[in-house]
Amino acid sequence: MSLVHNLGFPRIGARRELKFALESYWKGESSRDALTAQGLALRTRHWAEQAGLDLVPVGDFSFYDQVLDMSFTLGNLPERVQGFHGDALDNYFRVARGRSAAGADDHVACCGGVAAGEMTKWFDTNYHYIVPEFTAATGFKLDASRLLDQLAEAKAQGVNAKPVIIGPVTYLWLGKSKDGSDKLALLPRLLAVYAELLEALAGQGGQWVQVDEPVLVTELDDDWRHALTHAYHELKSSRVKILLATYFGTLGDNLYLAGKLPVAGIHLDAINARGEVDALLGHLSSHKVLSLGVVNGRNIWKTDLEGALEWLEPLHERLGDRLWIAPSCSLLHVPVDLDGEQKLDADVKSWLAFALQKLDELKVLGTALHRGRDAVKAELAANRAALASRRGSPRVNNPAVKEALGKLDASLGRRRSAYAERAAKQSARLKLPAYPTTTIGSFPQTAEIRHARSEFKAGRLDGAGYRDAMRTEIERSVREQEMLGLDVLVHGEAERNDMVEYFGEQLEGYAFSQLGWVQSYGSRCVKPPILFGDIRRPKAMTVEWIQYAQSLTQKPMKGMLTGPVTILNWSFVRDDQPRSVSCRQLALAMREEVLDLEKAGVRVIQIDEAALREGLPLRKSQWKEYLGWAVEAFRITANGVEDETQIHTHMCYSEFNDIIASIAEMDADVITIETSRSDMELLDAFDSFKYPNEIGPGVYDIHSPNIPTPEHIVALMRKAAERIPAERLWVNPDCGLKTRQWEEVIPALANMVAAARTLRKAA
Ligand SMILES: Nc1nc2c(c(=O)[nH]1)N[C@@H](CNc1ccc(C(=O)N[C@@H](CCC(=O)N[C@@H](CCC(=O)N[C@@H](CCC(=O)O)C(=O)O)C(=O)O)C(=O)O)cc1)CN2
Numbered sequence: 001m002s003l004v005h006n007l008g009f010p011r012i013g014a015r016r017e018l019k020f021a022l023e024s025y026w027k028g029e030s031s032r033d034a035l036t037a038q039g040l041a042l043r044t045r046h047w048a049e050q051a052g053l054d055l056v057p058v059g060d061f062s063f064y065d066q067v068l069d070m071s072f073t074l075g076n077l078p079e080r081v082q083g084f085h086g087d088a089l090d091n092y093f094r095v096a097r098g099r100s101a102a103g104a105d106d107h108v109a110c111c112g113g114v115a116a117g118e119m120t121k122w123f124d125t126n127y128h129y130i131v132p133e134f135t136a137a138t139g140f141k142l143d144a145s146r147l148l149d150q151l152a153e154a155k156a157q158g159v160n161a162k163p164v165i166i167g168p169v170t171y172l173w174l175g176k177s178k179d180g181s182d183k184l185a186l187l188p189r190l191l192a193v194y195a196e197l198l199e200a201l202a203g204q205g206g207q208w209v210q211v212d213e214p215v216l217v218t219e220l221d222d223d224w225r226h227a228l229t230h231a232y233h234e235l236k237s238s239r240v241k242i243l244l245a246t247y248f249g250t251l252g253d254n255l256y257l258a259g260k261l262p263v264a265g266i267h268l269d270a271i272n273a274r275g276e277v278d279a280l281l282g283h284l285s286s287h288k289v290l291s292l293g294v295v296n297g298r299n300i301w302k303t304d305l306e307g308a309l310e311w312l313e314p315l316h317e318r319l320g321d322r323l324w325i326a327p328s329c330s331l332l333h334v335p336v337d338l339d340g341e342q343k344l345d346a347d348v349k350s351w352l353a354f355a356l357q358k359l360d361e362l363k364v365l366g367t368a369l370h371r372g373r374d375a376v377k378a379e380l381a382a383n384r385a386a387l388a389s390r391r392g393s394p395r396v397n398n399p400a401v402k403e404a405l406g407k408l409d410a411s412l413g414r415r416r417s418a419y420a421e422r423a424a425k426q427s428a429r430l431k432l433p434a435y436p437t438t439t440i441g442s443f444p445q446t447a448e449i450r451h452a453r454s455e456f457k458a459g460r461l462d463g464a465g466y467r468d469a470m471r472t473e474i475e476r477s478v479r480e481q482e483m484l485g486l487d488v489l490v491h492g493e494a495e496r497n498d499m500v501e502y503f504g505e506q507l508e509g510y511a512f513s514q515l516g517w518v519q520s521y522g523s524r525c526v527k528p529p530i531l532f533g534d535i536r537r538p539k540a541m542t543v544e545w546i547q548y549a550q551s552l553t554q555k556p557m558k559g560m561l562t563g564p565v566t567i568l569n570w571s572f573v574r575d576d577q578p579r580s581v582s583c584r585q586l587a588l589a590m591r592e593e594v595l596d597l598e599k600a601g602v603r604v605i606q607i608d609e610a611a612l613r614e615g616l617p618l619r620k621s622q623w624k625e626y627l628g629w630a631v632e633a634f635r636i637t638a639n640g641v642e643d644e645t646q647i648h649t650h651m652c653y654s655e656f657n658d659i660i661a662s663i664a665e666m667d668a669d670v671i672t673i674e675t676s677r678s679d680m681e682l683l684d685a686f687d688s689f690k691y692p693n694e695i696g697p698g699v700y701d702i703h704s705p706n707i708p709t710p711e712h713i714v715a716l717m718r719k720a721a722e723r724i725p726a727e728r729l730w731v732n733p734d735c736g737l738k739t740r741q742w743e744e745v746i747p748a749l750a751n752m753v754a755a756a757r758t759l760r761k762a763a
């Protein structure tokens with residue numbers, strides 16, 4: 001029999017129950033007990049929904065982040081929160097979210113404000129984790145209570161539990177050394193605690209433990225490879241059976257190493273690394289389990305079940321019980337339940353599978369392997385029909401789009417003149433002061449804005465009423481910016497639910513869900529739109545809003561767009577054509593929008609590419625290819641405008657050292673980046689490359705409620721000016737302000753404008 005299991009289940013809840021419970025607890029509107037009860041209710045429901053599986057993950061639930069959970073399990077708390085004498089869960093949230101010194105926190109008086117842990121993306125996904133912090137002195141101390149409590153809960157509910165933890169090497173690899181010391185030097189100390197942890201799990205009757213080591217799909221140097229070998233030799237005497245889970249890619253050079261590790265089984269992402277199955281099997285000793293991730297945990301398409309069986313059946317014949325099947329990775333990255341969708345087009349819906357449907361697919365595959373295809377004849381037939389309908393649908397393939405793509409030539413991606421010439425014309429037209437100030441686009445998405453939108457979507461507010469509500473917000477943003485004295489204004493993005501979904505909703509070739517939420521970080525979720533067909537822009541998408549905003553002020557109003565690469569990287573995308581092709585289609589559609597904005601008199605247009613760097617493949621050897629088409633797509637979008645039109649782009653969470661040449665190639669007149677937390681060090685890349693265009697290095701961290709002082713901003717900008725000539729510097733926050741409150745935004749921006757004035761006087 002082949003065993004069917006899952007690697008992880010989405011924890012936010014089909015109706016985002018966890019999000020609402022968390023936010024209400026943080027606001028002080030509900031009790032800690034209410035929050036933990038909601039956690040228990042979600043775990044219980046999710047285990048019940050996975051009941052048909054042979055092994056169900058336990059420990060994949062988290063109140064904020066699974067990496068932060070691991071830091072607490074291992075007793076690796078940043079020094080600044082040690083000695084906190086409140087509740088452990090509150091301390092956990094202090095690390096996750098930070099605490100302003102002026103915050104409404106009982107412990108501010110005794111424990112002061114604390115900075116949030118740094119957040120960064122989880123491999124190549126749109127999920128963000130809290131970065132573990134290390135120093136040479138870091139010690140570890142086991143606190144297994146979370147895992148043991150959840151295991152006990154699972155047992156009480158009759159769940160076939162498989163505890164899930166992040167492996168020691170991946171844990172170290174994900175963290176950051178705060179003092180420049182070698183993280184790997186901590187491995188012996190860390191392994192001692194992992195050994196204790198495995199022992200504790202064994203004591204609870206855990207037989208199999210899933211230990212996630214996704215670092216195995218990255219390019220590792222010898223030290224890290226050695227660390228893996230060393231770690232699993234140290235842990236091999238444990239009483240539990242380790243299923244070593246790899247996902248998000250191929251093992252590549254690490255294949256032999258992975259195959260030889262002394263563990264009881266290994267999970268391979270057979271969506272990305274199906275070609276490695278044979279080679280891996282060649283290295284696996286005959287007692288080891290091979291778990292194959294055959295259902296894609298990263299997208300929302302139905303699996304080709306018969307296609308999967310074609311290659312699984314012979315493997316099953318060979319391996320028998322040693323073959324397990326699972327999703328390719330945790331289902332954290334997909335929405336929960338397709339059945340909740342009431343408005344999705346019936347055709348498109350019939351092509352999709354969310355987490356619960358993916359588990360059903362696995363069960364069908366398991367039954368077919370176990371009892372023969374006949375036992376699931378009806379399911380296989382329905383699957384075959386759905387796949388055929390998708391392949392043949394005229395809505396997927398639009399000849400006109402294919403034709404337009406065929407006509408593309410390199411001239412589309414070139415500005416008329418070089419930067420220096422454009423800059424002179426733009427400066428004559430815009431007449432901006434030195435150190436011009438601007439913001440990145442969004443202003444707070446208030447409860448009123450979201451409420452108006454949800455009333456509109458539910459049909460209780462009509463189009464005119466909704467437009468008025470948004471215009472009121474836009475007007476408020478413009479007035480505030482004028483009072484603050486900013487130089488280049490934005491409309492505030494009130495009308496946008498999300499910078500990607502908003503465009504997905506308006507482009508042909510896209511479908512969008514009502515409840516397809518995926519956790520992005522903490523309580524924050526996104527609803528990635530579904531790119532299923534050839535892309536076309538039926539009509540202008542942003543022009544009316546920007547025009548309205550411009551009508552309220554004499555100052556230049558930035559037109560605000562999301563770039564093709566970011567739209568692609570934050571959507572669920574087609575698996576029936578290369579990403580580069582979908583991206584080029586998006587580029588052509590967004591180019592039309594850029595040209596429409598220009599025609600409407602918009603003088604500054606920002607094209608956000610927040611996810612351009614984020615989309616880099618996990619393996620460096622694939623970067624060149626990706627950057628080639630990604631930069632080209634941006635250029636197609638941006639570069640059709642006149643010299644006088646100023647193009648901005650924006651990127652956050654970025655280190656630019658290794659891609660600075662590509663950034664320069666994008667040739668935006670101005671790029672705004674996130675730099676405040678790195679103390680402007682990120683600018684070194686621009687400096688040493690002699691980046692020729694203008695730069696707005698972020699001067700305040702928008703993730704934190706803390707208000708930056710003018711002195712702090714001036715100091716940061718002086719550091720920036722050591723690296724970039726002052727005449728090419730802008731002053732702006734790190735990113736958009738949609739997650740902040742107006743009460744935070746106004747004083748912060750006032751200080752930012754004051755800082756710019758100080759700088760101008762000194763110049
Ligand atoms: N796609 C994407 N990926 C990204 C980012 C991004 O901005 N977009 N940024 C980074 C991650 N950062 C993020 C920052 C903020 C949020 C965020 O604020 N998300 C919102 C949801 C945004 C949204 O789509 N809102 C909808 C739905 C709002 C909503 O929840 N409405 C209520 C009803 C409210 C009412 O009636 O009063 C409901 O449905 O229950 C809207 O505005 O229309 C949230 O979790 O709260 C997400 C990611 C990286 N990846």
Ligand SMILES: [Zn+2]
Nearest residue numbers: 610652735736
């Ligand atoms: Zn940003």
